Amino acid sequence: MSSRGWYPGHMLVTQKAIRELAPYLTAFIEVVDARAPELTRHRPLASWIGRTPLILVMNKSDVADPAVTAAWVSWYETQNITAVALTASSQDAKGKLKAAITKRLKPPYRLSVVGLPNLGKSTVLNRMVGKNRVRTGGKPGVTRGPQWIRLDDGWEWLDLPGVVTPSKSRDWRLALLGVVPLDPGDAELIASRVWQLYYPQADDEGWVEWGRSRGFLVKGGAVDRQRAADAVITGFRTASLGRLSLEQPGDAAP
Numbered sequence: 263m264s265s266r267g268w269y270p271g272h273m274l275v276t277q278k279a280i281r282e283l284a285p286y287l288t289a290f291i292e293v294v295d296a297r298a299p300e301l302t303r304h305r306p307l308a309s310w311i312g313r314t315p316l317i318l319v320m321n322k323s324d325v326a327d328p329a330v331t332a333a334w335v336s337w338y339e340t341q342n343i344t345a346v347a348l349t350a351s352s353q354d355a356k357g358k359l360k361a362a363i364t365k366r367l368k369p370p371y372r373l374s375v376v377g378l379p380n381l382g383k384s385t386v387l388n389r390m391v392g393k394n395r396v397r398t399g400g401k402p403g404v405t406r407g408p409q410w411i412r413l414d415d416g417w418e419w420l421d422l423p424g425v426v427t428p429s430k431s432r433d434w435r436l437a438l439l440g441v442v443p444l445d446p447g448d449a450e451l452i453a454s455r456v457w458q459l460y461y462p463q464a465d466d467e468g469w470v471e472w473g474r475s476r477g478f479l480v481k482g483g484a485v486d487r488q489r490a491a492d493a494v495i496t497g498f499r500t501a502s503l504g505r506l507s508l509e510q511p512g513d514a515a516p
């Protein structure tokens with residue numbers, strides 16, 4: 263399915279804007295999902311930003327498989343890409359990301375956060391700038407242009423509406439990760455695939471039996487498949503079913 267038409271156009275950063283801003287920035291911070299970092303990268307970005315460095319933030323590492331995340335960090339090292347595993351929602355995220363940036367780059371620090379929808383860009387930026395974030399948009403008629411946030415430590419963050427459009431929106435994993443909307447009609451298929459990843463030996467309907475054991479039943483005693491499927495998807499997203507990554511270094515290019 264296409265992502266166009268559901269994500270408000272004014273929130274997308276265009277290629278033109280990124281190309282124009284790149285010379286003013288020390289680096290772009292691209293937020294990806296630690297559970298599928300290559301799948302959730304925005305491929306065209308590297309060419310748009312030219313020589314401006316790119317730092318990958320593998321966010322949501324709290325719900326990814328830690329061993330797979332460690333393998334990704336090592337793999338990115340071999341590719342000469344600075345990649346940081348992060349949990350933007352945790353307190354120590356600011357120190358960790360600052361350390362990674364200062365290790366790689368010299369001041370001045372002028373940075374901006376970009377990435378596909380729902381990966382944690384706002385959470386990362388809020389973590390880095392704290393209470394200094396200025397919100398100018400959200401209301402019709404309020405111009406929401408790029409806004410510089412200058413911090414006491416001398417760091418400057420460009421508050422862009424840094425969403426770029428997913429290009430591989432037909433991949434079921436993007437719906438599972440919340441990068442594109444999940445069509446309710448696809449939930450059962452996605453739940454079945456997720457279940458197979460958790461339990462490779464399970465049969466196709468293993469998740470349905472799990473739903474039964476959880477008491478997700480409709481009148482008459484049959485399993486409420488929609489509810490069971492939704493619970494599997496939520497269980498993956500929150501990692502209550504276990505921390506699971508969807509992509510490993512060395513997987514065929516998505």
Ligand SMILES: Nc1nc2c(ncn2[C@@H]2O[C@H](COP(=O)(O)OP(=O)(O)OP(=O)(O)O)[C@@H](O)[C@H]2O)c(=O)[nH]1
Pocket residue numbers: 321322323324325348349350351352377378379380381382383384385386425
């Ligand atoms: N588990 C987990 N969830 C996170 C983390 N960071 C952000 N989230 C959640 O991910 C969701 C999206 O976070 P946002 O910061 O709004 O993401 P965004 O990329 O700015 O989203 P868009 O504005 O839609 O592009 C929210 O529900 C956050 O609470 C993290 O490190 N771990």
